[in-house]
Amino acid sequence: MVQDEKKKNAGIWAKLLGLFLFLIISLNAAIWITGCTYVYKALVYTYPDTDDIDIxxxxxxxxxxxxxxxxxxxxNKYALPASTLAKLEELDSEAFLVIREDSLIYEQYWDQLKENTVSNSFSVAKSIVGLLVGIAQEEKLFSIEDPVSRYLPSFSEGRNAELRIQDLLTMSSGLNWDESYSSLFSKTTEAYYGSNLRKLVKELKVIEIPGTRFSYMSCNTLILGMIIEKASGQNLSAYAAEKLWTPLGAEYPAFWSLDKTEGVEKSYCCYYSTARDFARIGKLIQDSGVWYGKRIVSSEFIKASLSPHGIPDESGNKTDYYGYHWWMLDHKGHKIAYARGILGQYIVAVPERKLIFVRLGNKRGEKVLPNHYDDMINYLDGVLDTF
Incomplete structure (x- = not known):
């Protein structure tokens, strides 16, 4: 009897093992057949990180x-409020610095990071691309009123032909993109871990009338990067170096992640730099596109970038917090312009106070206002109260 029971149990385990192996083989076959091989990389690294430059x-x-x-x-003679410092430490910060009246007045680093350590800015890169669009338009490489199809032929047919560059800038493209950061099979995950961004863009379809609904999607910036590349005849990094990074007097080289070797920049994210050099972007915003007397971006484009475009958002409310790839907020009588990344990366400018601050790190706070986060508000209050 005992012998029979052992054989029966062994048979059950063998069947379960066989079923498990069948599922694994089937899943792998499905991944290869559908071309979703990026899933392997996503499973290994689990979630985007600030030091993904190494992968x-x-x-x-x-x-x-x-x-x-x-x-x-x-x-560094000032001390941040205890509540601000506590929030910075709670959310695993890497760097925090403040520029006042064009001088570095405060900086602090954590976890052995230094002033020359680069970190991932994530969606702060979107705001950088927004500025590059303004520069390219001023050079008459294109107009933001141009149809996207003029530069990317895959947008020439059907509703895709209705899409304009301005619709991308205002995040109102109406494209069929899934802006999910937790799904293995979302387009955002594929864009981050995959190796063929051009193919991903060619497959996109306009499913809503462009310019009629604000919906934050990384594909908009991805397409803008490809348009700049096409119109300028340079890769996006080379264009950024020539038109922005070098003119701004950056101290250190920055880096942009690619989909593969000699591939396409992940323009919607993954611009790596130091806190000190990111602050230069804040000064450019603060001074309406001028860097120490030299015009980098037109004042008209900066004004439009920092003006709410008013397109209804997904809740049906007019968008009063976003312009041309820049976020904005009225806070305690101040007009705030800022760029932000998913892990609490911020470049924040308070032009009327000549204040800029940059925060880099690994976590962000909770959404407390409809479209803003409590950590940024905490940092902002700390800077306004201290400097």
Whole structure:
């Protein structure tokens, strides 16, 4: 009897093992048949991180004429409020710095990071691309009123032909993109871990009338990057180096993740730089597109970037918090412009106070206002109260 029971149990386990192996083989076959091989990389690395520069190919954005920030005579003589410092430490910060009146007045680093350590900015890159669009338009490489099809032929047919560059800038493209960060099979996950961004873009379809609904989607910035590439005849990193990074006097090279070796920039994310150099973007916004007397971006484009476009959002409310790839907020009598990334990366400018701050790190807070996060508000209050 005991012998029979053992044989019976062994048979059950053998069947379960066989079923398990069948499922594994079937799943792998499905992944290969559908071309979703990026899933393997996503499973290995689980979730995007600030040091993902080590797992992707990158292209360098050169810094040829470095201009270090002058140090304020009060450099690091101020202390942040205890609540701000607690929030920074709670959310696993890497860097926090403040520029006042064009001088570096405060900076702090964690976990052995230094002023020359680069970190992933995630969607802060979207705001950088927004500025590059403004530069390209000023150079008459294109107009934001142009149809996307003029530069990317895959948008020439059907509703795709209705899409304009401006619709991409305002996040109102109406494309069939899934902006999910937790699904293995979302287009956002495929864009991050996959190796063929051009194919991914060619498969996109306009499913809503462009320009009629604000819906934040990474594909919009991805397409903008490809348009700049096509119109300029340069890869996006080379264009950024020549038109933005070098003119801004960046101290260190930046890096942009690619989908593969010598591939396409992940323009919607994955621009790696230092906190000090990210602050230069804040100064450019603060000074309406001028860097120490030199015009980099037209004042008209900066004004449009920082003006609510008013397109109804997914709740049906007019968008009063987003312009041309930049976020905005009225706070305590101040007009705030900022770029943000998914793990609480921020470049924040308070132009009327000549204040800029940058935060880099690994976590962000909770959404407390309809479209803003409590950590950014905490940092903002701390900076406004201290400096």
């Amino acid at each position: 992707f190919d990158v292209r360098s954005i050169s810094a040829k004429n470095p201009r270090p920030w002058p140090l304020s005579h009060s450099y």
